[in-house]
Amino acid sequence: MMEKEQEEFSFGMYAWDQFRVNRPAMIALKLLFILITIAIFSPIIANDKPVFCEYRGQWLFPATSLYTTAEIQGADGKTEIVQYDIADWKRMDLETVIWPLCVYSPYESDLDNSDYISPGGEQFFTGKDGKTVEMPTRFKHWLGTNKKGEDVLSGLVHGTKISLTIGIFSMLLASFIGVFLGSVAGYFGDRRLQTTRARFWLTIIGVFVAYFYAFVVRGTVLSDMLSNSGLLFFFQLLWSILIFFAVLYLIRLFGRLFDRVPFLNKRVYVPVDMIVSRSIEILNSLPKLILIISLSVIAKPSVWNIVLIIGFTTWTDIARLTRAEFLRTSQLDYVQAGKSLGLSEARIIFRHALPNSIAPAFIAIAFGIAGAILIESGLSFLGIGVSADTVTWGSLLSAARENFNAWWLVLFPGLAIFLTVTMYNLIGEGLRDALDPRLKK
Amino acid sequence: MLRYIAKRVLMFVPTLVIITVIGFFISVNAPGDPVERMMTAAGSSGEVGTQSASQVEQKRFWKQKLGLDLPVFYVSLTKLSYPDTLYKIYDKNERQALERLLDQYGNWEQIAEHSHRLNNIYTRLLFFNPVVDSQATYERDEFEEDLNTIRFEILSLKSCWQHAVIQTKTAVVKGLMSKYDLTKPFADELDEVSGAYQKVLDTRTTWKNYVPALHFYGNNQYHRWLFGDGGIYSDGIIRGDFGTSYQTKDSVSKTIFDRIGWSLFFTLFSVIIAYLVSIPIGVKAAQNRGGRFDRISSVFLFGLYSLPNFFVAILLLMLFANPDMLDIFPASGVKPTEGYPEDANIFEKMWLSLPHIVIPLICYSYTSFAFLSRIMRGSVIENIGLDYIRTARAKGVTEKAVVWKHAFKNSLLPIITIFAAVFPAAVGGSVILETIFTIPGMGLEAYNAITYQNYPMIIAVLTLTSVFTLIGYLVSDILYAAVDPRIHYR
Numbered sequence: 029m030m031e032k033e034q035e036e037f038s039f040g041m042y043a044w045d046q047f048r049v050n051r052p053a054m055i056a057l058k059l060l061f062i063l064i065t066i067a068i069f070s071p072i073i074a075n076d077k078p079v080f081c082e083y084r085g086q087w088l089f090p091a092t093s094l095y096t097t098a099e100i101q102g103a104d105g106k107t108e109i110v111q112y113d114i115a116d117w118k119r120m121d122l123e124t125v126i127w128p129l130c131v132y133s134p135y136e137s138d139l140d141n142s143d144y145i146s147p148g149g150e151q152f153f154t155g156k157d158g159k160t161v162e163m164p165t166r167f168k169h170w171l172g173t174n175k176k177g178e179d180v181l182s183g184l185v186h187g188t189k190i191s192l193t194i195g196i197f198s199m200l201l202a203s204f205i206g207v208f209l210g211s212v213a214g215y216f217g218d219r220r221l222q223t224t225r226a227r228f229w230l231t232i233i234g235v236f237v238a239y240f241y242a243f244v245v246r247g248t249v250l251s252d253m254l255s256n257s258g259l260l261f262f263f264q265l266l267w268s269i270l271i272f273f274a275v276l277y278l279i280r281l282f283g284r285l286f287d288r289v290p291f292l293n294k295r296v297y298v299p300v301d302m303i304v305s306r307s308i309e310i311l312n313s314l315p316k317l318i319l320i321i322s323l324s325v326i327a328k329p330s331v332w333n334i335v336l337i338i339g340f341t342t343w344t345d346i347a348r349l350t351r352a353e354f355l356r357t358s359q360l361d362y363v364q365a366g367k368s369l370g371l372s373e374a375r376i377i378f379r380h381a382l383p384n385s386i387a388p389a390f391i392a393i394a395f396g397i398a399g400a401i402l403i404e405s406g407l408s409f410l411g412i413g414v415s416a417d418t419v420t421w422g423s424l425l426s427a428a429r430e431n432f433n434a435w436w437l438v439l440f441p442g443l444a445i446f447l448t449v450t451m452y453n454l455i456g457e458g459l460r461d462a463l464d465p466r467l468k469k
Numbered sequence: 470m471l472r473y474i475a476k477r478v479l480m481f482v483p484t485l486v487i488i489t490v491i492g493f494f495i496s497v498n499a500p501g502d503p504v505e506r507m508m509t510a511a512g513s514s515g516e517v518g519t520q521s522a523s524q525v526e527q528k529r530f531w532k533q534k535l536g537l538d539l540p541v542f543y544v545s546l547t548k549l550s551y552p553d554t555l556y557k558i559y560d561k562n563e564r565q566a567l568e569r570l571l572d573q574y575g576n577w578e579q580i581a582e583h584s585h586r587l588n589n590i591y592t593r594l595l596f597f598n599p600v601v602d603s604q605a606t607y608e609r610d611e612f613e614e615d616l617n618t619i620r621f622e623i624l625s626l627k628s629c630w631q632h633a634v635i636q637t638k639t640a641v642v643k644g645l646m647s648k649y650d651l652t653k654p655f656a657d658e659l660d661e662v663s664g665a666y667q668k669v670l671d672t673r674t675t676w677k678n679y680v681p682a683l684h685f686y687g688n689n690q691y692h693r694w695l696f697g698d699g700g701i702y703s704d705g706i707i708r709g710d711f712g713t714s715y716q717t718k719d720s721v722s723k724t725i726f727d728r729i730g731w732s733l734f735f736t737l738f739s740v741i742i743a744y745l746v747s748i749p750i751g752v753k754a755a756q757n758r759g760g761r762f763d764r765i766s767s768v769f770l771f772g773l774y775s776l777p778n779f780f781v782a783i784l785l786l787m788l789f790a791n792p793d794m795l796d797i798f799p800a801s802g803v804k805p806t807e808g809y810p811e812d813a814n815i816f817e818k819m820w821l822s823l824p825h826i827v828i829p830l831i832c833y834s835y836t837s838f839a840f841l842s843r844i845m846r847g848s849v850i851e852n853i854g855l856d857y858i859r860t861a862r863a864k865g866v867t868e869k870a871v872v873w874k875h876a877f878k879n880s881l882l883p884i885i886t887i888f889a890a891v892f893p894a895a896v897g898g899s900v901i902l903e904t905i906f907t908i909p910g911m912g913l914e915a916y917n918a919i920t921y922q923n924y925p926m927i928i929a930v931l932t933l934t935s936v937f938t939l940i941g942y943l944v945s946d947i948l949y950a951a952v953d954p955r956i957h958y959r
Contacts, residue, residue, distance in 0.1 A: 236546060236681075241679075241681075244546060244548065244681070245548065245678065248568070248572055306483075306484065309484060310487055310491075310935075313484070313488070313938035313939055313942075314488060314491070314935055315896075315930070315935075317900055318897055318900065318915050318919070318927070318930060318931065318934070321900065321916070322495055323495065325919050325920070325922065326498055326499050402777055405777060405779075406777065406901050410901065425779065425783065426779075429783065432783075432790070432793075433791070433793055438780070438783050438784055438787055442777070442783070445777050446775055446776055449775040449777070450771075450772065453771070457771075
């Protein structure tokens with residue numbers, strides 16, 4: 029009986045039990061799932077094209093279709109080509125139609141309702157007969173419009189996608205960097221990773237050689253991609269990083285040749301911890317927002333570039349916490365046991381020590397996502413970062429600076445940011461309570 | 470202790486070197502050409518492709534003054550095919566074209582020959598202003614137009630690297646040149662250029678692109694930035710000279726000196742306000758831990774913490790600086806639009822500025838309420854459970870004295886850390902808040918510098934902030950030791 033209980037007990041389950049009793053955190057987690065759902069289904073939640081419609085006897089799915097046009101063969105034998113993004117769906121003779129919840133796209137200017145129409149204000153609709161009538165309830169701008177007549181609700185829905193993408197993916201990148209560097213620094217410290225003199229110096233030279241082949245030779249490719257597309261740049265960057273490590277590895281292999289040379293085979297320590305800690309200190313002493321803004325001015329404005337920039341500048345907290353945890357874990361018995369069994373260092377670190385040391389990083393990641401979303405909305409508020417024609421919560425809010433009477437432009441995006449940030453902060457708090465054994469209930 | 474401080478200060482050096490190198494890396498990779506931008510801003514650039522000789526001269530002057538005619542760093546790791554004098558080509562587009570050509574063909578000698586011939590023909594064309602005999606105005610106009618096109622195309626040829634583009638452009642220019650007797654000699658010269666280009670194609674040595682090469686430069690931009698150029702144009706940051714602003718052509722140090730006042734004011738006062746608000750809240754919450762005040766304040770502060778400051782700023786402006794709502798405070802600036810009266814003394818000035826700073830100050834300070842009071846609460850709780858508090862209570866010390874005289878005093882440590890962050894924060898300013906309220910501080914300056922790509926300013930802000938951050942860490946560590954005798958540094 030006792031044994032069975034022991035078997036079934038895991039720290040993850042324990043933490044989940046602790047987390048589950050934390051009501052605010054659970055509510056926040058549910059809200060997060062709702063937001064992710066909104067983000068994923070944003071094309072069929074807010075779109076100026078119908079989700080489904082029947083036009084002259086033919087079934088169309090304009091909102092989700094991969095095609096851009098449809099050829100309609102009418103009963104009278106005439107063919108009509110409907111171009112999805114140009115067609116004025118609201119004024120077409122559709123036989124049956126299922127509209128999205130919000131019938132506007134974020135950049136669609138509704139000229140009848142331009143110049144700041146408030147949610148409760150009078151809205152108009154020009155039918156296909158050219159007569160302007162009161163807005164049909166189905167086509168209402170529920171949260172008002174901005175100066176150009178763009179629908180605020182639709183902007184909010186599509187902004188969700190951008191905020192969550194940036195928050196989650198930038199922290200994913202940051203946690204890869206942070207967890208890796210933090211665990212290596214904490215595990216090896218300054219006096220644990222040994223190598224021979226030859227290999228030590230060859231590695232230092234090798235870093236430059238690898239940098240040459242990965243980034244100098246491919247420099248033009250990378251800079252072309254940087255000014256073209258964020259995602260392609262990301263792949264090229266990954267490729268470069270791969271080359272970097274491959275070259276470094278080859279050079280280290282080459283270093284084995286010197287293992288028998290008397291002077292060069294003396295063993296030296298690699299100060300891993302010092303290098304990582306110094307890098308954290310340097311990055312922390314730079315003003316983060318100014319650094320991020322100046323980097324985003326160099327890079328082409330795009331969501332993925334912002335992800336990269338935020339990811340590469342905010343990994344320090346995660347690394348710091350992981351390192352501190354690893355300093356403790358690496359002294360524990362099971363790590364020593366792993367060593368005496370002859371397991372490789374990589375296996376000890378990533379298979380055995382890491383699962384027991386990653387808890388603090390989770391907390392930092394949750395708070396980090398909140399921070400990244402704040403940074404992103406701040407950037408788009410200033411009009412930098414994502415490209416100018418992308419509607420985000422920050423850009424909606426900044427439109428209110430031109431007209432302080434447009435309270436709906438302030439309130440709704442502001443609340444959206446506030447809610448999302450609070451949500452992640454609550455999840456972070458919940459994780460902290462759940463993962464810290466000292467706060468055990 | 471002194472030894473410890475000296476050691477720490479010595480450790481600043483490598484950190485600062487890396488930080489300035491990062492700043493440099495950013496500025497060198499920035500798109501566009503600062504000199505080009507300065508000339509455009511001054512309105513002195515003429516038609517495209519018709520740079521006058523004086524403009525070329527002016528460009529050279531600014532290049533020299535800004536130090537952009539030097540290599541970037543002490544060492545450069547490049548491809549073997551690259552010559553070590555590539556930095557001397559001061560037109561960014563032209564340099565880029567040469568680099569791309571090198572990437573494609575790798576034979577510098579031939580490429581240099583080609584570029585040299587192209588330059589020759591361009592300079593000769595610039596100074597080629599023939600008198601056209603023809604009486605007909607339209608003929609003269611047509612000739613002028615074609616000559617301009619030729620100049621423009623040759624200039625753009627200098628920044629071309631794609632094979633197809635070069636071929637087409639050359640053909641077009643040649644067609645135009647052979648149209649008139651006057652330009653016929655140029656057509657022959659262009660043939661030589663094409664010959665040089667053909668030679669580039671024939672003798673390619675692409676393998677050179679895959680061999681690393683190191684070049685060393687004693688005199689470079691970074692060195693000049695640090696130590697100056699002997700007082701001709703710059704004194705170097707060693708002597709407090711951060712260089713020349715691309716935006717105003719003023720000294721960066723002077724601009725910082727002018728601008729830092731307001732940022733310092735706001736950061737300092739917001740920290741003081743944050744202390745005044747959150748220390749009592751934190752202590753009170755700690756006193757009745759788990760009680761109603763504790764729960765309500767923590768929920769409230771938690772909400773406040775998640776509110777983005779630009780949202781609050783706009784909301785406050787909407788409510789209190791809006792003619793249609795409550796028009797109590799002005800919406801922007803830090804002083805009356807007409808400026809201070811001439812005979813105003815410092816107090817009158819402060820009184821006039823007061824309405825301007827109320828809303829910004831709220832936005833500056835509220836974000837740290839939650840953080841500070843939470844730290845305060847935590848450390849008071851930690852102390853209140855200790856023996857010496859029990860002793861004090863047993864002696865009959867009043868509860869007030871126990872909390873404020875004993876527990877509070879010993880909970881001050883974390884508060885010190887926050888204060889150390891004031892000065893670096895002042896250098897960076899608050900970009901978002903200063904932009905919203907048009908406060909002429911460092912944040913707005915940094916934002917303008919970034920949008921204008923005024924890199925000397927950005928590097929100055931990055932460097933100064935990190936210097937102050939490092940000093941702040943050091944000072945707070947020293948203060949720790951001063952406040953808590955148990956802490957020793959060696």
